[in-house]
Amino acid sequence: SDLSRHAGDIFGCSREFLNNSSSPTGAKMATARAKFADFEAASRPAFEEDPVDENGFPIMTHKVVHRIVYREFGGYIEPSINDVVNLENRRWREIRDLNKYTGVTVLHLENNQIGPTIGNGLAHMSKLKALYLQCNMVRQVDSLAANQKLTLLNVATNQISGFAEGGLPHSLNTLLVSANNISTAAALAPLASLPNLEVLDLSRNNLEGGDEAFDLFARMPALRVLYLQHNPIQKTEYYRRRLVSGCRRLTYLDDTPVETAERVGCEAWAASG
Known part of the structure; x- marks a missing residue:
């Protein structure tokens, strides 16, 4: 055993x-x-009921997490040794008591009730590379800058309306934000300062068109893959031409790759004024 x-x-x-x-x-x-x-x-494992808050939601505690990691998923009894931790589907509202899990590289927290912010409960996870927070209640992403090895963040299907300046680490490569409440380019402005952001999924939001939005994407230095399906911006005249010509490294837009011939044509169109 x-x-x-x-x-x-x-x-x-x-x-x-x-x-x-x-x-x-x-x-x-x-x-x-x-x-x-x-x-x-x-x-x-303890047999007594897990603690709950005043509204009846379970509380994330070290004892409960230890039982889940070790007993339910066959992880290591020493918290710091575990690199992949699965804590999804627990109805937790707050991330806390994970301080001993310093070796985690992949953390699953999807399908909980976490929000309105992520909080500082992950600041000690200096090795964290992938964080799955989809299907929660997050409204603002403002506290992950300390996770300087984080490359993938999935916050799809939350209630996010924007990103705080300095709230994300420069290491971030893939950001999945589909099915949220983003409507303006200003809400996405902090993303332009992320030097390694290559994949951005903003599908199923309410992002409007306008010069601000197109200029924002053009300022993202590493952007290669962009998903904007089911947003008002898609109805903007010359939508695809503007994005392909403005985002010089873009290789995939929505459900279609950007071929060399298309890029040449779009850049010629933009140069013609």
């Missing part, structure tokens, strides 16, 4: 050895058995 495996790692013995009463090292075996019993007791 997982418990036996971890006990063997800690105490340098197998469960078979612990139960071998014919071993000549009886005293050592008895000590090891006692340690193993203490280990099992400490690792046993």
Whole structure:
């Protein structure tokens, strides 16, 4: 079992050895058995109800998270060793008590009730590379700058209306924000300062057209893939020509790749005034 495996790692013995009463090292075996019993007791999941807030929503606590990671998903008993942590579908409203999970590189928090902000509960995860927060209640993304290795952020299907200046790390490569409440270019202005942002999904928002929006995308230095389906901006005259000519590194727009011939034509159109 997982418990036996971890006990063997800690105490340098197998469960078979612990139960071998014919071993000549009886005293050592008895000590090891006692340690193993203490280990099992400490690792046993709690049977009492998990704590809830005044509105009946579950509260994220270290004890609950430890049980989920170790017991339900077969993770390591030492929190800092776990690199992929699955905490989705728990109805949590706040990210907290994850300070011991310092080695996490991939964190799943989708399908909870987290919001209105992400908060500072992930600031200690210096190795975090991918964060899945889709299907929550987030309205503002303003506190992930400390996660300087973060490359993928999925906040689709939330209630986001904009991004705070300095709220995202420069390492970010892929940002998925479909099905939110973004309507203006000003709400997206902080994204233009992200030097490594290559993939941006803004489909199913309410983004309007206008020079501000086209200029904003043109200022994104690394942008290669852009999804804007189901936004009012798509109805703007010369929508595709303006984006392809303005975003010099763009290789994919909505559901269609940007071929060389199209780029040449769009840039010639833009140059002609």
